[in-house]
Amino acid sequence: MKNLNSPRTVAAVQSQRAVTMMLYPVPLIVFLVAWQLYTISDSQRQFIFSSPEKVYSAFTTLIVSGDLVRHSAVTLMEALTGFVLGTTCGAVIGLSLWYSRLVSTVAKPYITALGSIPIFALAPMIIAWFGIGIVSKIALAFLSTVVVAIVQSYQGAMSAEPRFLRLMQVFGASRLQTFRTVILPSSLIWVVNAMKLNIGLALLGAFIGEFISAEQGLGYMIVRASGLYDMATVIAGVFTLVVLALLLTSVVEQIERRLLPWRSN
Amino acid sequence: MVTSNLYFRAPKKALTISGLKFSYQKDASLPVLNDISLSVRAGEIISVLGKSGCGKSTRLNLIAGLMKPIAGEISINHDKSRCNIGYIFQEDALMPWRTVKANLALAQEIGKVPHQQWQVSLMDLLSRFHLSENILEMYPTQLSGGMRQRVSIIQSLLFNPQLLLLDEPFSALDFCTKLRLEGEFYRFIKDTYRAAVLVTHDIEEAIALSDRVIILNNNGTIEADISVTFDYCQRDPESIRGVAEFGEHYRLIWAKLKAVISQ
Numbered sequence A: 001m002k003n004l005n006s007p008r009t010v011a012a013v014q015s016q017r018a019v020t021m022m023l024y025p026v027p028l029i030v031f032l033v034a035w036q037l038y039t040i041s042d043s044q045r046q047f048i049f050s051s052p053e054k055v056y057s058a059f060t061t062l063i064v065s066g067d068l069v070r071h072s073a074v075t076l077m078e079a080l081t082g083f084v085l086g087t088t089c090g091a092v093i094g095l096s097l098w099y100s101r102l103v104s105t106v107a108k109p110y111i112t113a114l115g116s117i118p119i120f121a122l123a124p125m126i127i128a129w130f131g132i133g134i135v136s137k138i139a140l141a142f143l144s145t146v147v148v149a150i151v152q153s154y155q156g157a158m159s160a161e162p163r164f165l166r167l168m169q170v171f172g173a174s175r176l177q178t179f180r181t182v183i184l185p186s187s188l189i190w191v192v193n194a195m196k197l198n199i200g201l202a203l204l205g206a207f208i209g210e211f212i213s214a215e216q217g218l219g220y221m222i223v224r225a226s227g228l229y230d231m232a233t234v235i236a237g238v239f240t241l242v243v244l245a246l247l248l249t250s251v252v253e254q255i256e257r258r259l260l261p262w263r264s265n
Numbered sequence B: 001m002v003t004s005n006l007y008f009r010a011p012k013k014a015l016t017i018s019g020l021k022f023s024y025q026k027d028a029s030l031p032v033l034n035d036i037s038l039s040v041r042a043g044e045i046i047s048v049l050g051k052s053g054c055g056k057s058t059r060l061n062l063i064a065g066l067m068k069p070i071a072g073e074i075s076i077n078h079d080k081s082r083c084n085i086g087y088i089f090q091e092d093a094l095m096p097w098r099t100v101k102a103n104l105a106l107a108q109e110i111g112k113v114p115h116q117q118w119q120v121s122l123m124d125l126l127s128r129f130h131l132s133e134n135i136l137e138m139y140p141t142q143l144s145g146g147m148r149q150r151v152s153i154i155q156s157l158l159f160n161p162q163l164l165l166l167d168e169p170f171s172a173l174d175f176c177t178k179l180r181l182e183g184e185f186y187r188f189i190k191d192t193y194r195a196a197v198l199v200t201h202d203i204e205e206a207i208a209l210s211d212r213v214i215i216l217n218n219n220g221t222i223e224a225d226i227s228v229t230f231d232y233c234q235r236d237p238e239s240i241r242g243v244a245e246f247g248e249h250y251r252l253i254w255a256k257l258k259a260v261i262s263q
Helices: A007-023 A026-039 A043-049 A054-067 A066-099 A103-114 A119-130 A135-157 A164-170 A175-212 A220-225 A231-258 B058-064 B101-104 B115-128 B133-137 B145-157 B175-190 B203-209 B244-261
Strands: B011-024 B033-041 B044-050 B071-076 B085-088 B162-165 B195-199 B212-216 B224-225
Touching: A007 A103, A026 A043, A026 A054, A043 A231, A043 B033, A054 A231, A066 A103, A066 A135, A066 A175, A066 A231, A066 B085, A103 A135, A119 A135, A119 A175, A135 A175, A164 A175, A164 B085, A164 B145, A175 A220, A175 A231, A220 A231, B011 B195, B011 B212, B033 B058, B044 B058, B058 B071, B058 B085, B058 B162, B058 B195, B085 B145, B101 B133, B101 B145, B115 B175, B145 B175, B175 B203, B195 B203, B203 B224, B203 B244, B212 B244, B224 B244
Parallel strands: B044 B195, B044 B212, B085 B162, B162 B195
Antiparallel strands: B011 B033, B011 B071, B212 B224
């Protein structure tokens, strides 16, 4: 039996974790210092690249006015709804395809075709169909995520280990029992990976929708600021998008720990 | 001197194969296995030896119903539905996302074994195979190879199979673990009056565990069917290796096997 809980192992893991936590902010600090030094005494550079100081000031203004929270909430809501719908529908479709080789063969070229369309090309059409409100952004986030979820979950279902399938066959398990006992759990890793990929894609879908036509959201805020050459607000918007992506990724990691407890053991 | 010392001898056949043919291709004129017949009694362990690719594992897969024969008949305890089979592979098939207990509970979920019976059998098997109850809440990745293989055997036995198929189940284990596990397995089969067919490459293992050793020739038909019995009251796979007759059996089987290999 492997002893993974010995005091020495636990102490080693804890000290490694502490070092990692200390190293996390280092690249960011180096980047901010280099940026500040590059732009500090040159107004033209500050106009093109802005500066950490100006971005901080833009952040403060946006937070005090409530604009940042309002726009972020809209983008987050659009991306999150599209993410949940797209990943859920994609996973259900992908896993269902395991049931029928015929249906999966027929569906394959359609899924590939849908996956190969750049979401930017679909955006004008979606906005025309659903309007400039949040529904069109949710639809774009959905379309950005659904194909990845289908492909990943189908791949997960098809790559279930043959020894488990053989065991189920020997035990006389029905197809539904095999699905529940082997296919679903072994696909979960793939579904979780799809979730990780889909966070960025959902934000991208929502952002593209806002970028093309919107009245609120971080995409709208960035487009408007860039039209006014307000680089500090643009960068503040981009940073906020990054923070949202990191936040959602950490939520997915929590979900992963819940869904796949055996991996952390 | 070769005589029988089996605890259980009964004319009742556990497994009967007659006129079996199998081909990987649709063309039935090119069978991999041709006209195979075999019978195994309850309480009997048979080992199958032969060159790689002669159809040893294919034979087990056919018995287990994992492959379909193009002709012939397989019946287990005169039942052609083949539901009472356990199959233990070289590599354990414990699902890493389930705890040991949940892996063992497959007998309840799929085999519809009543909870109380499952519980009693589980406790009995854990003590037979020298496993502690503490492992039940662990995940398979937290166990050693020997423990995983023990759990794998218990998993199959909880389905209460009358016939056990074993495809080199001890080959990945270290020598000491292997000897111990062979002994536990042997005693279980004899005590509970099951039948077992073991595919192995190890002549010593075949002699130590089996009542009969079957040697297959290159086209999958039976070249020799050798009875393995000892003048030794307490036959045990570990101690039997030191008995003089063990060497006699070894020489006889090796001579037959060598003849097949050089064909």
